Amino acid sequence: MPRDKTESRERIVAAAKEEFLNCGFENASMRRIAAGAGMTVSGLYKHFPSKEDMFAHLVQPILDSFYELYRRKEQEEHDAIAEIGAAAAFLNEDAVFAMEFVYDHFDEFKLLVCCSKGTRYEDYAHKLTEMEEESSLKHIEALRMRGDCVPDFDRREFHLLVSSNVEAVLQPIRHDFDREAALHYAKTINTFFSKGWKWLCGME
CATH class of the missing domain: 1.10.10.60 (Homeodomain-like)
Structure with a gap:
């Protein structure tokens, strides 16, 4: 047997x-x-x-769950924008939502953010930035389709701003914040960046 x-x-x-x-x-x-x-x-x-297969076994299931959750939240926000406009883009505390998920799976995200050099996951932050940029541009296009006035902006600057936003969310992992401190910081991120995004979208 x-x-x-x-x-x-x-x-x-x-x-x-x-x-x-x-x-x-x-x-x-x-x-x-x-x-x-x-x-x-x-x-x-x-x-x-291989050693990388071991690493993938540890992180890929959590990544898959995060991407699924991300796409679901993205669709909810897109639907809300179509219904009520730009205000919908700022109803959810996205950084808090992301941080809660991260701290529910802290070891796996620590592996991704701090320990993945030499694996196919080492560009994880870049992939997140691409997802967030694509999602944000989709929301902006939805606003324009509604007839809302969203000013033109430099795409290079936009990319750098999205990168900064994503990196801000990852910093507590690198600095080993405990959950309470990380969630407090996530609320600070929301306050700090939402003002800038509102200005960029012509809401300020």
Whole structure:
């Protein structure tokens, strides 16, 4: 009868997470992961083809959940804009919403933001910026379709502003804020950036 590999896999995942958090992906040692899991290095490869597959196993499910949630919130905001206009873009505390999700899965986001160099996830912040820029431009176009006057703006400046907004949300992870401090900071981000976005959209 085949041996249940679930327990071994769980030990590997726990040891891999600890190693990646402590050392980052590039400096993580398969030998130390194997020792932490109580098996040989060759035993690791029976569960994961590579070190990066281990890393992906830790972060990809959370990323998928975040992207799904992001798209759902994006659609809700888009529908609200179509109904009531520009005010809908500022009804939700987006930074607080994002920060709550991050701190529900803090270790995984710590891996993404601080430990992913050398993996396909190291441009994670850039991907988030692209998503946020695409979403914001879609909302602006929806406002213009309604007949609302949104002034023209320099797309390069717009990209840099979105990048700054995304980076602001990621900073508490890099600085190991506790949840309470991070959520307080998220409210500050909302207040700080919403004034600028309102001005850019001709609402101030």
